[in-house]
Amino acid sequence: MSTGIPYKALQKTLKMMFTSEITEKKGQDYKNLIRLTYVDIIPEKSSFWSGEQGVKVIRETAPVHHLPENRADAFVQQVSNALYHLNFKIGHKGMPVSLEKQDELWKRWLMLRELLADSFTGDWVDEMLTKVDLKMLPSPDLFPQVMEDLFLNEYFRNIYELKFDSGINQLQRNLYGLLPEVVKLQERWSMKSSANHYQLRFASKWTGNELGEKLNHWIKIKTGSDAEGKPEITGSGSFLVSKETGWCSSLESTYALTTGSGYEKIMKINLKSI
Secondary structure (H helix, E strand, O other): OOOOOOOOOOOOOEEEEEEEEEEEEEOOEEEEEEEEEEEEEEEEEEOOOOOOEEEEEEEEEOOOOOOOOOHHHHHHHHHHHHHOEEEEEEOOOOOEEEEEOHHHHHHHHHHHHHHHHHHOOOHHHHHHHHHHHHHHOOOOOHHHHHOOOHHHHHHOOOHHHOOOOOOEEEEEEEEOOOOOOOEEEEEEEEEEEOOOEEEEEEEEEEOOOOOOHHHHHHHHHHHOOOOOOOOEEEEEEEEEEEOOOOOEEEEEEEEEEEOOOOEEEEEEEEEEEO
């Protein structure tokens, strides 16, 4: 008999708090950015024809004292609010299969766009807004782009596909948010079962080979020199799935980039039920 986690359609709203912390270190220089977000995942009816369930993912940024000092970072943080009310169809294996109500998402973006245009100044603002316009237009391409969001990418995993007959399961996944381009990770997962939960643990390592031009340029800017040797990217974390709901109720993840030039970037992610 295969040992895995059975998927269940969501029956009641999940209320959680999501925290992301990104730290950059280089010598005596230290930069830290923490963001807290309240998350509601609300179940809707399943399709009569496909059996796929609709869910709403609604997020609200917790009150903060200030935005990042860097105006570009503050701009990006505000842009992400456009993705804070999303409608998905969930497939039979627990993963979003489509992004619904894209026209409503576009309208919310236009309202936010107007506020951003009034709040930020500089030649770069119009260029950035135009780039976001092209990404937010309703299209089949919008769904995979939305799934690159840090919370969505961390929360929705192929955990229901994993089988633990031999104790360890390996898979590849994409990580976003640590570098200016996607990071392909090789992960090793293990699972323990208790009366109320499935507890999964994972350790991950970068599968990349040679640095691309874009990434090499980014590291040079961060470190002030070319990368000395191949940078290393590692990760680890845990995932708790409730046996009552069949959905993740908490998670912790840590990803670290280290270079031969003394520059280090760490991304810590935490999710808990409230």
